Amino acid sequence: MAAWLVRRLAASIAIVWAVVTLTFVVVHIAHGSPCGQSDGRPVAPETCAALIRRFGLDRPIGIQYVKYLGALLHGDLGESLALHRPVADALAEALPNTLTLALTALILDFALGLALGVYQAARERRFGDIALGNAALFVNSMPTFWLGLVLLLLLAQWLRLFPVGGLRDLVLCPRLDSLPCLADFAWHLTLPALTLGLVGAAGTARYQRAALLEVVRQDFVRTARAKGLPERRVLLVHALRNALLPLITLFGLTFPFLLTGAVLVETVFAWPGMGRLAVTAILQRDYPVVTAAALIASVMVVLGNLLADALYGVADPRIRVRAT
Amino acid sequence: MTEPLLRVRDLKTYFVTEHGSGTARAVDGVSFDLYPGETLGLVGESGCGKTVTSLSVLRLIPEPPGHIRPGSFIEFAGRNLLTLAPRELRAIRGNQIAMIFQEPMTSLNPVFTVGDQIAEAAIVHQRLSRRAARARAIEMLKLVGIPDPAQRVDHYPHQMSGGMRQRVMIAMALVCHPKVLIADEPTTALDVTIQAQILELLERLQAELGMAVMLITHDLGVVAGSADRVVVMYAGQVVEQAPTPELFARPLHPYTEGLLASVPRLDAPPARARARLHGIPGQVPASSDWPGGCRFHPRCPYAWDRCREEEPPLLDASSGEPGSHTVRCWLLTEPQRRTTRPGP
Numbered sequence: 001m002a003a004w005l006v007r008r009l010a011a012s013i014a015i016v017w018a019v020v021t022l023t024f025v026v027v028h029i030a031h032g033s034p035c036g037q038s039d040g041r042p043v044a045p046e047t048c049a050a051l052i053r054r055f056g057l058d059r060p061i062g063i064q065y066v067k068y069l070g071a072l073l074h075g076d077l078g079e080s081l082a083l084h085r086p087v088a089d090a091l092a093e094a095l096p097n098t099l100t101l102a103l104t105a106l107i108l109d110f111a112l113g114l115a116l117g118v119y120q121a122a123r124e125r126r127f128g129d130i131a132l133g134n135a136a137l138f139v140n141s142m143p144t145f146w147l148g149l150v151l152l153l154l155l156a157q158w159l160r161l162f163p164v165g166g167l168r169d170l171v172l173c174p175r176l177d178s179l180p181c182l183a184d185f186a187w188h189l190t191l192p193a194l195t196l197g198l199v200g201a202a203g204t205a206r207y208q209r210a211a212l213l214e215v216v217r218q219d220f221v222r223t224a225r226a227k228g229l230p231e232r233r234v235l236l237v238h239a240l241r242n243a244l245l246p247l248i249t250l251f252g253l254t255f256p257f258l259l260t261g262a263v264l265v266e267t268v269f270a271w272p273g274m275g276r277l278a279v280t281a282i283l284q285r286d287y288p289v290v291t292a293a294a295l296i297a298s299v300m301v302v303l304g305n306l307l308a309d310a311l312y313g314v315a316d317p318r319i320r321v322r323a324t
Numbered sequence: 325m326t327e328p329l330l331r332v333r334d335l336k337t338y339f340v341t342e343h344g345s346g347t348a349r350a351v352d353g354v355s356f357d358l359y360p361g362e363t364l365g366l367v368g369e370s371g372c373g374k375t376v377t378s379l380s381v382l383r384l385i386p387e388p389p390g391h392i393r394p395g396s397f398i399e400f401a402g403r404n405l406l407t408l409a410p411r412e413l414r415a416i417r418g419n420q421i422a423m424i425f426q427e428p429m430t431s432l433n434p435v436f437t438v439g440d441q442i443a444e445a446a447i448v449h450q451r452l453s454r455r456a457a458r459a460r461a462i463e464m465l466k467l468v469g470i471p472d473p474a475q476r477v478d479h480y481p482h483q484m485s486g487g488m489r490q491r492v493m494i495a496m497a498l499v500c501h502p503k504v505l506i507a508d509e510p511t512t513a514l515d516v517t518i519q520a521q522i523l524e525l526l527e528r529l530q531a532e533l534g535m536a537v538m539l540i541t542h543d544l545g546v547v548a549g550s551a552d553r554v555v556v557m558y559a560g561q562v563v564e565q566a567p568t569p570e571l572f573a574r575p576l577h578p579y580t581e582g583l584l585a586s587v588p589r590l591d592a593p594p595a596r597a598r599a600r601l602h603g604i605p606g607q608v609p610a611s612s613d614w615p616g617g618c619r620f621h622p623r624c625p626y627a628w629d630r631c632r633e634e635e636p637p638l639l640d641a642s643s644g645e646p647g648s649h650t651v652r653c654w655l656l657t658e659p660q661r662r663t664t665r666p667g668p
Contacts, residue, residue: 223432
């Protein structure tokens, strides 16, 4: 078990390092300069040159890379070129917002996907199954940002049920320190989380239905019925425990998808998270922020996969015994 | 004579075939009785409908594609199992009638401990507490001869061998002390040495618990060793039914005759031992297309016109008690036609 963990950690660090290196190189060799062309205001060339020298951007890329990596090992993510503040501060502000959004979407995705998948499997090839299956296919094939825009138009613009964007009411709730303010935050969270979660749930439901239908044809499900168990218990205990295994794989794959999906959804809903931070930073050639965003994203992906592996062990005793 | 425990009458279980609108008449009018405490062997080739018959008793046939035809009748303790409400049926499944299956490797749930799986039926049917059910599970493991039951109770199926798993299946089926045990080819997937152990175990438990056993098998050797009576099935029908010694001594249906001739025997005289083993020519026809007349006639060495045209009913051939030996064959009416015996 310990050896396995060490190996996994080493591999994880290697992956994160590779992602950081790749991002660093790509962002530096990409066309353009961090010196103020994104907002269209002209900057005096001498000011530009002075700034570039100050941030050390005139040095060879190899030296910049070594310096960056050295600082990174000390936990220093550098200074943002565009925001004029430490990258770590900007991340500390944006990351919780993105994680809140992604986790809410994740819960929605799997809770809804699981419930729908089980319902569909129990009603295989009957009306409910077919109708939901088609609806899920429809939702699943929509791009997240487009679904976001549709929901925005429908529920926020026309029906006025939800705010059109933002994190919370900045005037009434500068801080999240009271129950009404938490409610306000949840109200703002609903549409972006729904957008991300619905698309995911549609896919999850299809996986869950297929996994469950494969399991219910197996001998041990017949054994459970022969024991005289109620159908609910046969399906939700005996079959579902086995049908969760493919879902855990899906979970490991979904987590990064939610983060990348969040980039577009955050832009649509003006949600001040990692996605918006990264998009703005890319447009402004804000190298340290872009690299840091990639770093965080790769860490999340690696963590998501580690979590999925740990969940396998919990769900399937055959894997648990082999790992110890 | 005592009343039968389980009375199956004119059981018809049909399946809609995969492609289109055909109907497979897998079980087509089967009738038999199971008496308290006896072992009834249900014998036949693959595809003759014996497994479907056994699954139909507990209504475990997947619907769709399968369905049990109206007019079928399975009486247990004075009630027709086929018309019971799901809740009443569940109270019988695993409690009064239990079942073990052919494949111990896949018939146990891989993600639960064997203890939990054994205890489950006791919790559901007898409302035992978890603690009491666990103690019962350990007791059952001991009963079926698993060493270290107190440790084994927490093991998962994949940590056990095939023979062990079949013992666990038996423990699971017997945890509520059922009146009837249906064993569907319980030894087919096991090594020969393990087969003998499992059959001995079943026999011992049957004597201890006084239950009736319906033993489904394609192996006449198994039947000879353990069954009191035998029902021979062919093409979804019962073709012969008799007490075991009677059937082996005086097989009347040509199919039974063929089956007996195709069993390898160590105690056969040398001349016969060197001879080739007899086989029944041809194979069981598809259940969507049974032959007309007697369903065995295309493979029967004695068949004549009447067999091709007219389906024989079950005829009484008993030498002792009436109805103890029945045969579905026209030869009974014209015994002089039994001229050539099949096989060498």
